[in-house]
Amino acid sequence: MTCELAKGTGRARVAVSACLAGEPVRYDGTDRAHPAVRGPLGRLFELVPVCPEAGAGLGVPRPPVELVGRPHAPRALGVADRALDVTEPLRAWSEATAARLDVAGHVLKARSPSCGPARVPIRRSPRAGLRPAGTGIYAAALRRRHPWMPMVEETALDDAATLAAFVEAVLARARLDALLAAPSSAALAAFAARHRWWLAARSPARAREVAALAERVAAGRPVGAVLRQLEAAFMRGVLVRRPDAAREARLLGRLLALAKPALAPQRRHALRALVEAAARDPAARAEARARLAACFAAHPHPRVAPDDLYLWPDAAMAEAARLVDAWARGRAAA
Numbered sequence: 501m502t503c504e505l506a507k508g509t510g511r512a513r514v515a516v517s518a519c520l521a522g523e524p525v526r527y528d529g530t531d532r533a534h535p536a537v538r539g540p541l542g543r544l545f546e547l548v549p550v551c552p553e554a555g556a557g558l559g560v561p562r563p564p565v566e567l568v569g570r571p572h573a574p575r576a577l578g579v580a581d582r583a584l585d586v587t588e589p590l591r592a593w594s595e596a597t598a599a600r601l602d603v604a605g606h607v608l609k610a611r612s613p614s615c616g617p618a619r620v621p622i623r624r625s626p627r628a629g630l631r632p633a634g635t636g637i638y639a640a641a642l643r644r645r646h647p648w649m650p651m652v653e654e655t656a657l658d659d660a661a662t663l664a665a666f667v668e669a670v671l672a673r674a675r676l677d678a679l680l681a682a683p684s685s686a687a688l689a690a691f692a693a694r695h696r697w698w699l700a701a702r703s704p705a706r707a708r709e710v711a712a713l714a715e716r717v718a719a720g721r722p723v724g725a726v727l728r729q730l731e732a733a734f735m736r737g738v739l740v741r742r743p744d745a746a747r748e749a750r751l752l753g754r755l756l757a758l759a760k761p762a763l764a765p766q767r768r769h770a771l772r773a774l775v776e777a778a779a780r781d782p783a784a785r786a787e788a789r790a791r792l793a794a795c796f797a798a799h800p801h802p803r804v805a806p807d808d809l810y811l812w813p814d815a816a817m818a819e820a821a822r823l824v825d826a827w828a829r830g831r832a833a834a
Contacts, residue, residue, distance in 0.1 A: 511545055512816075515605070517612065528561050532609065532654075534657065537657070541667070544819065544820055552590055552597070556590050558589070567613045574613075590614055594640075599645060601645075604670045606649060607654055608636070613634075619634075665742055668738075689717070693714075696710075698808070701747060702741040758796075758804065
């Protein structure tokens with residue numbers, strides 16, 4: 501099997517281990533279709549199925565293999581026949597595919613000797629016991645080539661919060677990729693402004709770093725000179741930190757301070773009460789954000805972009821939130 505890398509639908513593209521998409525490509529000719537892949541992810545994104553073993557020409561069905569050796573440089577050996585060594589074809593296909601893969605995220609099969617991103621069973625020697633300490637050969641190639649790509653194993657998608665975080669990270673990566681494909685001083689300034697408060701909800705330090713890079717370019721530095729730093733700063737904020745209630749409450753307080761001159765005393769006091777409750781009450785956080793959005797829509801502020809993604813999520817973000825929420829509710833009711 502080869503994966504189709506040409507762009508098609510215009511939606512963000514997410515690669516997925518083919519067995520999780522329902523393709524019968526496992527060693528025994530079965531699949532491991534995952535409901536989140538065929539459900540919300542399939543509706544939100546253009547899925548690109550990938551099977552390293554089939555892509556490397558190992559066939560379906562095929563003898564099962566497992567990782568043996570050092571975790572950072574394992575070999576893929578036959579489970580029943582140790583003379584079977586498929587490491588080199590797997591590695592060659594993985595490196596070549598990772599080099600040309602053009603996606604905004606990847607869903608990987610857990611525990612797979614090719615796709616598993618972490619805790620893959622591995623033996624130090626052919627006779628040693630299995631330990632959950634390996635990384636699949638394809639997953640390792642992906643990490644080397646795409647260190648800032650959102651990746652998740654399918655078992656984590658059973659948690660609604662993790663699914664939501666992955667979807668948000670993919671959409672963020674797709675927005676960044678659009679900037680990287682056509683960089684300019686104006687585009688970078690708009691990107692930084694649009695993401696200022698959205699990124700600050702995850703990592704104020706990374707938001708400041710992105711803003712500083714945009715300022716350097718505005719001051720005359722070539723935009724191409726900062727793109728690597730921009731990618732690392734932005735995606736570190738997206739991938740390493742998730743929004744939490746206390747951080748978001750502090751951010752709402754900063755926005756309230758900006759909005760204060762435009763608010764009548766009674767409205768200001770009511771909004772202050774919501775902000776103070778935001779750290780412990782999700783409803784208060786949502787209401788405070790909605791009221792601040794209405795305030796800045798009526799009274800623009802130079803530090804709040806008119807298309808700020810924290811206050812005004814775009815259509816893709818809104819649709820993603822709706823689908824993930826519906827998915828979570830359906831799972832809870834089942």
